[in-house]
Amino acid sequence: MGKTSQQFGSRQVSIREPLPSRERERERANCKYEASGMGMLGRYCVPHGGQQVAPQPQVLPLLTQVQRVNNDLTDKLSRMARRNTIKFRELAALQVHDKNAEALQELQTSIPEITKIFDVHCRIGSGTFSTVLLGTLQRERQLPEAQRRRFAIKHHNPTNHPERILRELECMFRMGGDHNVIGINCCIRYNDNVAFVMPFMSHDRFHDVYRNLSLFEVKDYLRNLLVALRHVHKFNVIHRDVKPSNILYNRRTGKFLLCDFGLAQRLAEDGSLIQASDLSGAAALLRDMDAAQQQLLRHEGNSVQAEDEAAAHRLQADTERRMRAAGGGTTAFGESNNQLQQHPQYPQQQLQEPSKKDLAAQKADTQRLINRLRYTNANVDPNNYVVSTNNIRKEMHASRAGTPGYRPPEVLLRYPHQTTAVDVWAAGVIMLSMLSSLHPFFKAPNDCAALSEIMNLFGDVQVRKTAFMLDRLVLITQKVAALDLRRVCMRFRYANHFLSPEIQRRHRRADGNMELCRHCEQATFNCICKHSSHQLETYEGLDMFPHHAYDLLGRLLEVNPQKRISAEEALKHPFFIEHHRIVSGVPLTHQMPAAAAALRSRESLQGAGSRTLTPYISYPPGVKQLSNMEAGHRPAATSTTNV
Numbered sequence: 111m112g113k114t115s116q117q118f119g120s121r122q123v124s125i126r127e128p129l130p131s132r133e134r135e136r137e138r139a140n141c142k143y144e145a146s147g148m149g150m151l152g153r154y155c156v157p158h159g160g161q162q163v164a165p166q167p168q169v170l171p172l173l174t175q176v177q178r179v180n181n182d183l184t185d186k187l188s189r190m191a192r193r194n195t196i197k198f199r200e201l202a203a204l205q206v207h208d209k210n211a212e213a214l215q216e217l218q219t220s221i222p223e224i225t226k227i228f229d230v231h232c233r234i235g236s237g238t239f240s241t242v243l244l245g246t247l248q249r250e251r252q253l254p255e256a257q258r259r260r261f262a263i264k265h266h267n268p269t270n271h272p273e274r275i276l277r278e279l280e281c282m283f284r285m286g287g288d289h290n291v292i293g294i295n296c297c298i299r300y301n302d303n304v305a306f307v308m309p310f311m312s313h314d315r316f317h318d319v320y321r322n323l324s325l326f327e328v329k330d331y332l333r334n335l336l337v338a339l340r341h342v343h344k345f346n347v348i349h350r351d352v353k354p355s356n357i358l359y360n361r362r363t364g365k366f367l368l369c370d371f372g373l374a375q376r377l378a379e380d381g382s383l384i385q386a387s388d389l390s391g392a393a394a395l396l397r398d399m400d401a402a403q404q405q406l407l408r409h410e411g412n413s414v415q416a417e418d419e420a421a422a423h424r425l426q427a428d429t430e431r432r433m434r435a436a437g438g439g440t441t442a443f444g445e446s447n448n449q450l451q452q453h454p455q456y457p458q459q460q461l462q463e464p465s466k467k468d469l470a471a472q473k474a475d476t477q478r479l480i481n482r483l484r485y486t487n488a489n490v491d492p493n494n495y496v497v498s499t500n501n502i503r504k505e506m507h508a509s510r511a512g513t514p515g516y517r518p519p520e521v522l523l524r525y526p527h528q529t530t531a532v533d534v535w536a537a538g539v540i541m542l543s544m545l546s547s548l549h550p551f552f553k554a555p556n557d558c559a560a561l562s563e564i565m566n567l568f569g570d571v572q573v574r575k576t577a578f579m580l581d582r583l584v585l586i587t588q589k590v591a592a593l594d595l596r597r598v599c600m601r602f603r604y605a606n607h608f609l610s611p612e613i614q615r616r617h618r619r620a621d622g623n624m625e626l627c628r629h630c631e632q633a634t635f636n637c638i639c640k641h642s643s644h645q646l647e648t649y650e651g652l653d654m655f656p657h658h659a660y661d662l663l664g665r666l667l668e669v670n671p672q673k674r675i676s677a678e679e680a681l682k683h684p685f686f687i688e689h690h691r692i693v694s695g696v697p698l699t700h701q702m703p704a705a706a707a708a709l710r711s712r713e714s715l716q717g718a719g720s721r722t723l724t725p726y727i728s729y730p731p732g733v734k735q736l737s738n739m740e741a742g743h744r745p746a747a748t749s750t751t752n753v
């Protein structure tokens with residue numbers, strides 16, 4: 111069809127008219143050629159199993175067309191991605207707006223008194239048991255915004271048990287306002303609705319900061335946390351819910367507060383837990399509170415926020431003083447994963463950008479390790495994985511209060527005589543996330559899986575020994591070797607380094623395969639087993655955390671609660687005693703970004719509120735980049751986008 115031929119000498123040349131599109135398709139399907147390398151855009155076609163040949167003349171226009179279609183498609187896709195990003199943003203803004211309005215309305219209708227005292231601005235946080243809103247005093251309306259004191263108004267859900275509310279109130283009143291523990295200004299009750307008024311502190315979400323905190327900041331965070339725990343534990347109280355979302359940490363000012371005592375439990379002198387239904391102290395508490403309430407509101411106000419700038423200046427002065435005293439040395443600040451390549455002791459690690467394939471392989475490898483850490487045998491009965499070794503005392507009632515992922519082995523083993531060591535374990539889990547850049551580190555759906563996660567990290571022997579000591583027998587189907595905490599943390603934190611094609615190539619066998627450890631399933635040069643028999647790559651100079659950090663981590667995460675370090679002891683650990691050295695000649699602001707940022711002016715009311723509560727939206731990778739570029743940001747390395 112549509113084909114004419116002309117005779118030129120001995121050669122016959124066929125001229126074909128353009129084919130209608132359906133026929134073109136048929137022709138393409140019949141074509142015995144497949145594009146080489148670059149799909150249909152390849153410059154040469156290769157017959158099946160054959161040699162490269164120049165493309166047929168009629169294939170060329172086809173290829174150009176395909177290229178054009180391909181370009182159009184890419185254009186369309188990126189336009190769609192951009193449209194989706196905008197939609198996501200609008201939706202998120204709408205949702206925030208709705209929830210804000212809803213929370214404000216709820217507070218106004220359930221405790222009308224509040225609106226006579228406070229201007230309530232926006233919602234700053236919400237949990238399972240409450241909604242927290244930002245408020246300022248109406249009588250300070252005439253003051254400039256920067257001088258108005260700010261309060262966090264925690265509106266308890268009416269379904270909250272009064273005992274829980276009372277317990278939280280008592281903890282905040284008796285222990286709060288000092289040693290990094292949140293205080294309370296007043297408590298308002300109207301029928302079955304209760305609101306706590308506390309000092310407001312603008313803070314950073316752990317999600318946003320844990321991956322790029324400097325050594326100095328990690329030390330500071332942990333020291334502050336341990337100071338708070340030491341204070342709480344002196345009162346014989348277990349917080350029971352130590353986790354990042356209950357810690358208010360402002361990276362700009364270095365300020366730190368431990369909050370949310372809703373699950374706190376008091377220990378009696380003999381170490382037994384005081385039962386939740388014991389309300390005998392309520393009358394005394396209310397009397398004491400009555401006396402203090404007026405004074406608190408008048409004098410203390412919101413000292414936290416007002417002190418932000420003063421604290422920042424103090425921080426700056428303090429650092430300058432230390433800088434003068436240190437007079438030089440190596441920096442301990444701001445050395446993050448990204449700075450690995452500039453490390454003086456690692457000059458040879460000029461790692462090139464990994465290709466897409468390498469990145470995919472790295473991601474898969476890391477996911478395999480995470481799966482290994484989180485592995486639970488599917489045949490285990492989650493309700494019957496631990497039995498008492500003591501047949502006489504059959505009951506296994508023990509408090510399980512706390513957040514999954516932060517519960518220590520003694521809680522998972524249903525041990526009734528729990529102590530303040532419960533909080534120390536949770537502090538260890540937070541430190542583990544910081545050192546490994548993996549958060550949440552433990553992510554089990556139930557207590558049985560949580561115990562196997564702990565076993566996958568510390569080995570079955572450790573857990574079974576502890577269980578036996580606590581009169582428990584753990585039933586396991588498979589032995590697990592203990593892992594080395596430092597190597598595990600570094601494997602996650604410096605994944606780019608360990609999985610870089612250069613390093614992998616260096617350790618590959620002659621047959622091109624990588625030798626793997628039988629236990630941890632990692633390459634032998636980077637075996638993460640605690641007792642490894644392989645020849646390991648030395649890490650000297652690679653890690654920003656000193657050995658002391660891992661020693662402290664191991665003590666906080668001691669499986670046996672009776673051997674676990676206390677908050678008081680942990681504060682004396684060499685990790686906190688080491689001096690921070692500052693490089694002379696380098697501007698302080700470059701060494702310690704927090705100090706520089708602290709000099710910025712105070713945030714606006716809305717700004718402070720929205721920084722504290724910004725929703726997370728996960729975008730597909732392409733979309734995320736677009737959204738960042740639109741917002742004028744550099745593409746972030748995180749999987750979530752701050753909208």
Ligand SMILES: Nc1ncnc2c1ncn2[C@@H]1O[C@H](COP(=O)(O)OP(=O)(O)OP(=O)(O)O)[C@@H](O)[C@H]1O
Nearest residue numbers: 235236237238239240242262308309310311355370
């Ligand atoms: N004083 C404060 N200043 C600023 N923000 C606060 C303050 N207190 C609480 N928030 C914010 O409100 C959030 C929820 O507070 P809190 O943990 O006390 O509530 P909750 O209902 O007990 O939460 P959860 O269910 O997580 O235990 C916190 O994560 C924090 O972001």
